[in-house]
Each structure stands twice: as C-alpha cells, then as structure tokens.
Amino acid sequence: MSSDIFLKAQGLSKTFPLPAQGLFQRDKPLLHAVSDVDLTLRAGETLALVGESGCGKTTLARMIGLLLAPSSGTIRFDGKGLGAFSNSALKALRRRIGIIFQDPYASLNPRMRVGTIINEPMLIHAIGDKQERRARVLELLKKVGLSGEDAERFPRAFSGGQRQRIAIARALAAGPDLLIADEPLSALDVSIQSQILNLLMDLRDEMGLAILFISHDLAVVETIAHRVAVLYLGRIVETASRDDLFNNPRHPYTRSLIAAIPDISRRKEDFARGEKLHVTGGDVASPLNPPAGCPYHPRCSLATELCRQTPPPLEPVAGDHGHLAACHLASEVQEEGVR
Numbered sequence: 567m568s569s570d571i572f573l574k575a576q577g578l579s580k581t582f583p584l585p586a587q588g589l590f591q592r593d594k595p596l597l598h599a600v601s602d603v604d605l606t607l608r609a610g611e612t613l614a615l616v617g618e619s620g621c622g623k624t625t626l627a628r629m630i631g632l633l634l635a636p637s638s639g640t641i642r643f644d645g646k647g648l649g650a651f652s653n654s655a656l657k658a659l660r661r662r663i664g665i666i667f668q669d670p671y672a673s674l675n676p677r678m679r680v681g682t683i684i685n686e687p688m689l690i691h692a693i694g695d696k697q698e699r700r701a702r703v704l705e706l707l708k709k710v711g712l713s714g715e716d717a718e719r720f721p722r723a724f725s726g727g728q729r730q731r732i733a734i735a736r737a738l739a740a741g742p743d744l745l746i747a748d749e750p751l752s753a754l755d756v757s758i759q760s761q762i763l764n765l766l767m768d769l770r771d772e773m774g775l776a777i778l779f780i781s782h783d784l785a786v787v788e789t790i791a792h793r794v795a796v797l798y799l800g801r802i803v804e805t806a807s808r809d810d811l812f813n814n815p816r817h818p819y820t821r822s823l824i825a826a827i828p829d830i831s832r833r834k835e836d837f838a839r840g841e842k843l844h845v846t847g848g849d850v851a852s853p854l855n856p857p858a859g860c861p862y863h864p865r866c867s868l869a870t871e872l873c874r875q876t877p878p879p880l881e882p883v884a885g886d887h888g889h890l891a892a893c894h895l896a897s898e899v900q901e902e903g904v905r
Contacts, residue, residue, distance in 0.1 A: 571645075572743060572776050573607040573630065578639035580625050584854070598853045599625040601800045603639070604880070609743065612770060612777040614791035614808075616784060616823065618850060622800035623780045624748055630778060631665050631746045632656075661691045664737030668749040670729035674721040680707075680732055681717030687739040706735040710765060727758035734765065738773075745770075746778045751786060763790060785827050788812055796820050799861040800853060802880055806889040816883045816891040816899050818866050860894070868895050 579601050583594040600622040607613050615623045628634040630641065632648075640647055643659060651659055664687075667673040674683055681703050688699045704714040710731040721729055730750060737745060747766065751759040767790055770777055781787050787794060788808060795805040796819065804817040815821045851857050851864060860878050863869040872894050880892040893899065 570609060571606050572609050572643065573605070574642045574645075575603060575605040575630060576640050576642075578603040578605075578626065578629055578636050578641070580622075580629060580634065581637050595854055598856055599800055600629070600636075601856075603797075603800075603802055605630070605795065605802075607744070607776050607778060609776050610770065610774045611792045612779055612790055614779045614781060614787040614794045615797060616781055616787055616794060617797035618782060620850065620853075621797045622853075623782075623797055625800075626797070627746050627748050627778060627780050631663050632660055633665075657691070661687075661740045662743045664740065664742035664745045666730070666733050666737050666745065666747045666750045669753050670726055670733050671753070673733055674729055674736075676721055678720075679717065680719055680721065680724075683721070683732065684717070684735050684739050687736060691740050693740060702739065703735075706738055709738070709769070710735045711761075725758075726754050727762060730754060730762055731765070734762075734769070738769070742775070744776045744778065746780075748780045749782070750779075751781070751783070759786070766790065784812075784823055788827075796823070799850060799856055801861055801892065802890075803862065803893070804889075804891045805880070806883075810889050814889075816889065816896040817862075817893045818868055818895075818899060819862050821899065860892070868898070870894070 580599045582597040582599060584597055585594065603626060605613070605626075615626065617623055625634065629636045632641075642648075643662075648656070678686075681700075684703045684706055685699050688694060688702065693699065694702065703717055707714055707716055712728065712731055712735075716724075716732075721732065724732065730753075733750075745766075750766070751762055754762060763786060766777065766779075769775060777790075779787070779790055791808045793805065793807050794811045795802050796811075796817065797803070798819050804811065804815065804820045806816075811820065812824060815824055849865075851861065857864055857874075858877075859875045860866070860869070860873045863873040866873065876894070878892045878894045880890050883889045883891050883896050891899075
C-alpha cells in the first residue's frame with residue numbers, strides 16, 4: 567500500500583431539493599444526504615464506508631466517482647482539484663475510476679453480449695484497436711474466473727455471482743486506479759459472497775488498486791478493509807484503521823454496529839450469562855430535518871445536554887494515531903463488551 571494520497575475529499579456535502587409540500591409553501595424542503603465529509607484514499611488501500619441504509623453511502627460514492635456533482639466541498643485527485651482539469655483531462659480522469667454497482671441483474675444490458683459489455687469502456691476511451699480490445703476482453707474474463715467462450719453469451723445465461731464477475735471485468739476494462747464497489751455482495755447468495763470478496767482482494771493486491779468499498783455488513787468489512795469510515799445521517803462519526811475500529815470503537819453508534827455482528831459462539835456465552843445484546847434503539851432521524859447537536863443523540867443512551875445542543879467535531883482520539891471520532895464522550899466510550 568502506497569503512502570501517496572490518490573484521492574482527497576474535503577467538506578463534501580450534497581443536498582437535494584424536494585417538491586414543496588403545500589400550495590402556499592414557498593421554500594422547497596432540502597434533503598441533507600451528505601454533510602461536510604472529509605476522506606483520503608491511498609493507492610492499494612481499501613477504505614470501507616459503513617452505516618445503515620439511507621445514511622448517504624451511495625450518494626458519497628457517486629460524488630467521488632464523478633457521477634454526481636457535490637453541493638459544496640472539493641475533490642482532489644493526485645493533488646489537483648477538479649477545476650484544474652480541462653474537459654479532455656476530466657474524461658481521462660474518469661477512465662481512472664471503475665464502478666461496480668450493487669445489483670448485477672440490473673447493471674448489465676441484457677441485449678448486449680458479455681464481450682461487448684466489457685469492451686464498451688475501452689471504446690468510450692479510445693483504448694487500443696479492435697484486436698487489442700478483443701484480447702483485453704478475453705484477458706479480463708480469465709482474470710475474474712470466467713472463460714473466453716463466455717464473451718459470446720448474454721447476461722441471462724449467467725448466475726448472480728457470475729454476473730458480478732462480468733461487472734468487475736467491465737469496471738477494470740479501462741485500467742482504473744480506483745475501484746468503487748457499491749454494496750457488491752448484498753444481492754448475492756451467502757455462498758457466493760466469499761468468492762467475490764476474495765476476487766476483489768486478489769485484484770487489489772495484483773493491480774495495486776485503491777478500493778472504496780461500501781457496505782452495511784461489518785463482518786465483510788473486517789475482512790477486506792484497511793481503514794473504515796462510519797457514516798450516520800450523512801456525516802462521518804468515526805474513522806480509524808480496521809483493527810483500531812473493531813478493537814476499540816470510540817463512538818456509541820460504531821459500538822452498536824459491531825455488537826450486532828452475528829457471532830454464534832459469543833451469543834451462546836452471552837445468553838448463558840443472561841446478558842442482552844447491546845443494540846441501538848429507535849429510528850434514524852429524517853435527513854429532511856436532522857436533529858440539533860449530535861445527529862445520533864436521540865438514539866444514544868449516553869447523550870448529555872451538550873450532545874443535544876452542540877455538534878461534536880470529528881477529531882483525534884487521545885492515544886490512538888489516526889483514529890477520529892465525532893463524539894463529546896469519546897474518552898468515556900469503552901470497548902468492553904463490544905466483541
């Protein structure tokens with residue numbers, strides 16, 4: 567893993583105006599999907615974004631993947647802001663970003679043969695001639711565990727796991743430096759998930775890819791990630807190396823997510839002692855009307871008046887290098903009972 571920062575996002579926010587709710591309402595309500603997010607990603611590194619459904623993970627990934635313009639904030643690639651790129655340079659930059667979408671059944675054109683699907687990014691970016699592109703298609707099919715004969719078949723002939731392999735081959739076709747994987751396992755059978763996860767890790771190590779891995783499954787994240795950023799209601803509430811985060815979570819929300827990871831042996835021990843599972847209660851607040859202060863305070867058993875009134879900054883946790891938490895009580899949150 568390189569020490570060079572490939573991508574740096576600062577203050578990224580995205581709001582979506584919604585239709586007015588009444589005849590006499592002048593101002594359109596705003597949905598706050600992502601708020602003031604800072605991220606860095608290095609070559610060869612896997613950064614996982616985790617959080618409940620609707621927390622802003624996909625919106626953030628689409629901004630980083632240049633599919634969605636931020637409402638505010640900046641994104642820098644190799645130290646250069648997007649404003650420094652001409653139209654042609656911006657197209658070349660997009661070539662460096664490959665995206666794997668969540669649903670392998672919906673993300674592949676059912677009327678195109680597999681070879682054409684994988685070839686399309688190379689055509690768009692004018693990579694090689696016809697023979698070179700054909701050779702590249704066959705190489706990629708082999709790399710993801712399929713055969714050259716599969717290039718002539720249609721997506722309907724493949725299982726969900728095989729379709730996701732095709733989607734991975736397409737994402738790699740233009741030779742990206744960054745791979746954005748948006749819940750790439752959630753639509754697959756559990757028996758297939760580990761195969762796709764191992765494939766992604768092998769490709770990362772072989773090709774030196776940076777991966778932005780989006781998931782709500784912390785058991786998967788613990789396997790693949792080097793670093794983890796936890797999102798809640800569009801804000802990063804904690805970020806740390808994988809080991810620091812899982813062994814010593816310093817935000818109550820992270821504690822709750824980790825406590826909910828299925829662990830049969832631990833559950834048996836807990837039930838035998840009569841202990842209850844520590845989980846977060848209540849529902850996530852609406853992004854149309856986020857709460858004052860800490861966005862997590864309505865669901866937090868540790869919340870104080872300070873939490874209800876003042877938003878906590880994302881700042882270093884004492885004693886843990888590179889570990890940041892947005893919690894007024896981070897120094898009081900203990901790891902005991904989490905794992």
